[in-house]
Amino acid sequence: MTRRILVVGAGPAGTLLSCYLARRGFQVDVYERRPDPRLLDEDESRSINLGLSARGIRALEDVGLMGTLWPLTVAMRGRAIHLPGGGAPFQPYGAHDGEILHSVLRRDLITTLVDHAEAQAGVSFHFGHRLVDLDREAAAVRLVQEETGAEITVSGDAVIGADGAFSQVRTRMQHGLTADNHQEFLEWGYKELTIPAADDGSARTRLEALHVWPGEDALIVAHPNRDNSLTGTLFLPVERFDEITDPEALFEERFPDALELMPYLAKEYAEHPVGHLVSIRTSHWHYRDRVALIGDACHAVYPFYGQGMNSALEDCTVLDRCLGEHPGDLGAAFAAYQRLRKPHTDVLDELSKQNFVELRDRLRSPLHLARKKADLLLARLLPGRWVPLYTMVSHTTTPYADALARARRQDAILRRAGAGGLAALVAGVVAGAALRARRNRKGR
Amino acid sequence: MTRRILVVGAGPAGTLLSCYLARRGFQVDVYERRPDPRLLDEDESRSINLGLSARGIRALEDVGLMGTLWPLTVAMRGRAIHLPGGGAPFQPYGAHDGEILHSVLRRDLITTLVDHAEAQAGVSFHFGHRLVDLDREAAAVRLVQEETGAEITVSGDAVIGADGAFSQVRTRMQHGLTADNHQEFLEWGYKELTIPAADDGSARTRLEALHVWPGEDALIVAHPNRDNSLTGTLFLPVERFDEITDPEALFEERFPDALELMPYLAKEYAEHPVGHLVSIRTSHWHYRDRVALIGDACHAVYPFYGQGMNSALEDCTVLDRCLGEHPGDLGAAFAAYQRLRKPHTDVLDELSKQNFVELRDRLRSPLHLARKKADLLLARLLPGRWVPLYTMVSHTTTPYADALARARRQDAILRRAGAGGLAALVAGVVAGAALRARRNRKGR
Numbered sequence: 001m002t003r004r005i006l007v008v009g010a011g012p013a014g015t016l017l018s019c020y021l022a023r024r025g026f027q028v029d030v031y032e033r034r035p036d037p038r039l040l041d042e043d044e045s046r047s048i049n050l051g052l053s054a055r056g057i058r059a060l061e062d063v064g065l066m067g068t069l070w071p072l073t074v075a076m077r078g079r080a081i082h083l084p085g086g087g088a089p090f091q092p093y094g095a096h097d098g099e100i101l102h103s104v105l106r107r108d109l110i111t112t113l114v115d116h117a118e119a120q121a122g123v124s125f126h127f128g129h130r131l132v133d134l135d136r137e138a139a140a141v142r143l144v145q146e147e148t149g150a151e152i153t154v155s156g157d158a159v160i161g162a163d164g165a166f167s168q169v170r171t172r173m174q175h176g177l178t179a180d181n182h183q184e185f186l187e188w189g190y191k192e193l194t195i196p197a198a199d200d201g202s203a204r205t206r207l208e209a210l211h212v213w214p215g216e217d218a219l220i221v222a223h224p225n226r227d228n229s230l231t232g233t234l235f236l237p238v239e240r241f242d243e244i245t246d247p248e249a250l251f252e253e254r255f256p257d258a259l260e261l262m263p264y265l266a267k268e269y270a271e272h273p274v275g276h277l278v279s280i281r282t283s284h285w286h287y288r289d290r291v292a293l294i295g296d297a298c299h300a301v302y303p304f305y306g307q308g309m310n311s312a313l314e315d316c317t318v319l320d321r322c323l324g325e326h327p328g329d330l331g332a333a334f335a336a337y338q339r340l341r342k343p344h345t346d347v348l349d350e351l352s353k354q355n356f357v358e359l360r361d362r363l364r365s366p367l368h369l370a371r372k373k374a375d376l377l378l379a380r381l382l383p384g385r386w387v388p389l390y391t392m393v394s395h396t397t398t399p400y401a402d403a404l405a406r407a408r409r410q411d412a413i414l415r416r417a418g419a420g421g422l423a424a425l426v427a428g429v430v431a432g433a434a435l436r437a438r439r440n441r442k443g444r
Numbered sequence: 445m446t447r448r449i450l451v452v453g454a455g456p457a458g459t460l461l462s463c464y465l466a467r468r469g470f471q472v473d474v475y476e477r478r479p480d481p482r483l484l485d486e487d488e489s490r491s492i493n494l495g496l497s498a499r500g501i502r503a504l505e506d507v508g509l510m511g512t513l514w515p516l517t518v519a520m521r522g523r524a525i526h527l528p529g530g531g532a533p534f535q536p537y538g539a540h541d542g543e544i545l546h547s548v549l550r551r552d553l554i555t556t557l558v559d560h561a562e563a564q565a566g567v568s569f570h571f572g573h574r575l576v577d578l579d580r581e582a583a584a585v586r587l588v589q590e591e592t593g594a595e596i597t598v599s600g601d602a603v604i605g606a607d608g609a610f611s612q613v614r615t616r617m618q619h620g621l622t623a624d625n626h627q628e629f630l631e632w633g634y635k636e637l638t639i640p641a642a643d644d645g646s647a648r649t650r651l652e653a654l655h656v657w658p659g660e661d662a663l664i665v666a667h668p669n670r671d672n673s674l675t676g677t678l679f680l681p682v683e684r685f686d687e688i689t690d691p692e693a694l695f696e697e698r699f700p701d702a703l704e705l706m707p708y709l710a711k712e713y714a715e716h717p718v719g720h721l722v723s724i725r726t727s728h729w730h731y732r733d734r735v736a737l738i739g740d741a742c743h744a745v746y747p748f749y750g751q752g753m754n755s756a757l758e759d760c761t762v763l764d765r766c767l768g769e770h771p772g773d774l775g776a777a778f779a780a781y782q783r784l785r786k787p788h789t790d791v792l793d794e795l796s797k798q799n800f801v802e803l804r805d806r807l808r809s810p811l812h813l814a815r816k817k818a819d820l821l822l823a824r825l826l827p828g829r830w831v832p833l834y835t836m837v838s839h840t841t842t843p844y845a846d847a848l849a850r851a852r853r854q855d856a857i858l859r860r861a862g863a864g865g866l867a868a869l870v871a872g873v874v875a876g877a878a879l880r881a882r883r884n885r886k887g888r
């Protein structure tokens with residue numbers, strides 16, 4: 001008899017999982033509160049673009065999707081760090097050319113995913129269905145059809161909650177049980193601001209980069225789009241958004257070069273809502289063999305490491321592997337999935353919090369830039385033996401906690417080498433750069 | 445016009461607060477889901493006894509209640525630590541005679557508090573009223589009368605949530621807002637077990653002590669009662685409770701001297717429920733000038749430092765002081781209360797978690813016992829200048845975070861003195877004890 005799994009939430013994680021589940025022979029029904037994203041106008045589904053990196057790419061490749069997706073992405077080869085005095089030094093992401101991130105519109109990703117999933121045998125999507133109740137013992141959900149108001153109840157072998165940071169599946173699954181929950185809102189919120197293409201259709205600034213305007217009291221990050229625009233995100237302490245009545249004056253003072261790139265700043269600042277950033281850790285991730293959680297529903301992180309969606313997609317890979325290792329025993333598969341996965345997403349939560357501090361406070365510091373250069377130099381000198389933490393997190397699928405443990409061992413070595421050693425390394429980097437520059441000139 | 449405050453929850457904190465509020469001229473209505481504790485049979489309200497210490501005593505004295513309460517308490521002058529090989533060395537709580545804890549039955553405390561509060565002008569209690577809704581803008585609550593099923597709605601100038609760790613006031617006050625919440629269940633649970641008085645009415649073991657049977661996989665703590673019985677609490681990893689089918693065999697092996705004290709062990713083990721232990725941290729503690737939280741509703745801790753109720757009572761003192769400093773401005777008073785208080789209850793949460801580890805793993809260690817003795821010796825040698833952390837937390841009203849900061853400074857001094865210094869100190873303690881013993885013999 002075919003086993004049936006109900007997935008609640010048709011975001012990237014829920015949709016990708018439905019592909020994996022179909023491949024394992026499950027019948028899959030995906031329920032989503034919102035309408036079909038493919039039927040929405042561009043504007044309605046407008047949302048920040050995402051940075052695809054190794055973990056997400058690996059998971060999407062697993063189900064054969066990257067071929068379709070590559071043309072929809074823009075390469076980000078490093079960070080362009082905009083300094084207060086003007087100038088935007090470029091910091092490559094990795095020691096190798098392959099170590100780059102890929103900007104993709106959420107809308108492009110999700111419609112590609114839904115098209116692909118819907119084409120798999122056994123997968124059905126039900127948009128406009130809002131969860132109103134979960135019977136965790138019966139693996140049954142009660143849903144309201146948003147258009148008609150009609151209620152339906154469906155049951156399966158298991159329910160997967162892929163319904164985001166404020167997951168109703170999680171709340172109802174854990175109700176009355178001894179569940180751990182950690183929910184923290186960052187004191188900073190965000191607002192999206194556009195850097196449109198120039199009138200001639202070209203990009204107003206270097207396109208193939210993640211742009212960062214660091215700052216201790218305000219911070220901007222911008223991702224490139226295929227139409228030569230960039231989507232900027234302004235981060236500020238939440239209470240500041242209302243206090244600022246003249247955003248152009250703020251930008252004039254703090255980010256003059258960003259002001260030049262954002263002709264719609266005043267209008268967008270007034271019209272766009274303030275978004276909040278939440279971190280969620282929880283346990284348990286599953287209830288026996290009946291209910292399990294993936295993605296933001298079990299681990300939501302601040303966006304500053306660019307790993308929120310990538311880790312959600314990687315969850316699907318891990319859960320799929322556990323299903324393969326425990327055929328016919330969903331309870332054992334769900335337990336193994338939490339045991340294998342949660343230690344790593346807990347570490348990602350820490351890293352994402354730390355990276356906020358890095359973006360905000362340390363990115364401008366010459367010492368920090370020197371350290372980054374030294375790290376990359378060591379990675380070039382000791383290929384495969386010295387890997388910076390950022391590289392492991394973003395450009396490999398080394399589990400997060402293993403990456404952190406290895407980075408700590410490397411840090412200890414650097415510390416033992418001492419500040420003198422670091423200075424020598426930096427000098428080496430500079431000398432090396434001069435040498436390469438001379439060679440390049442000679443080569444011409 | 446008299447201002448009216450609605451207090452939800454008639455536990456120790458809600459009831460004490462009503463006394464403070466009455467003194468400041470508020471009209472106070474206290475709503476409690478359960479029936480009047482004074483009308484319950486002894487058995488129905490049976491619950492663990494509590495350890496009153498300096499903070500709780502100070503708060504109860506503030507409203508003139510300790511005179512009535514003292515006769516209902518039993519002094520605990522230190523810990524009796526039951527070792528596996530037999531014997532139960534006694535560890536005094538402090539360097540001075542006044543540094544003791546006082547065991548009191550929850551029932552005795554709460555009935556005394558309710559009697560006292562009800563006698564204040566302007567305070568009314570409404571038992572058997574369950575909260576079903578809160579309108580945070582209007583400071584209004586909707587309640588169901590448990591007996592009749594009738595619904596009533598009442599409003600005031602503010603609502604105080606004193607309704608415990610799973611506070612409905614908190615949930616409804618924070619609904620849809622960017623609230624931080626940390627809820628953690630300990631992997632260990634508990635079960636209450638009685639050490640009855642002997643047949644001749646005397647106590648079966650030293651009465652004026654907190655008894656501890658430490659252990660890494662099982663742990664017992666017992667508080668004395670006025671009738672010469674003690675109430676024991678068995679702590680175990682939650683899943684172990686069901687696995688153990690013969691508790692007497694476990695005790696025979698692990699706690700033989702406790703088995704002798706507990707003639708009803710098998711029956712009580714089978715009949716008493718497993719309790720769970722939860723830690724809660726949250727923010728915000730208030731919503732403008734309309735709603736505020738006290739006690740477990742805003743900071744629930746594990747019971748291992750004996751500070752849960754004491755800190756809840758101390759909340760009332762702090763909130764009362766803030767009301768005094770901001771007359772006529774509840775919003776400013778609530779904000780000041782959270783600002784002053786939360787850093788300290790956050791530290792208490794940490795300390796309570798650490799003390800679980802101490803009770804479980806370290807209490808039997810000779811090094812730990814030596815360190816405790818050294819600490820007490822230093823406290824005697826340097827009165828007022830060297831105060832052990834436990835003493836500051838339990839026997840003073842030094843705010844928790846200040847106590848921890850001072851203890852860390854003291855620890856740093858001890859560490860600098862080094863292991864050799866510690867050994868010398870211990871030798872000094874032993875020599876001192878020998879000297880005193882000789883003096884005592886001479887004195888006879």
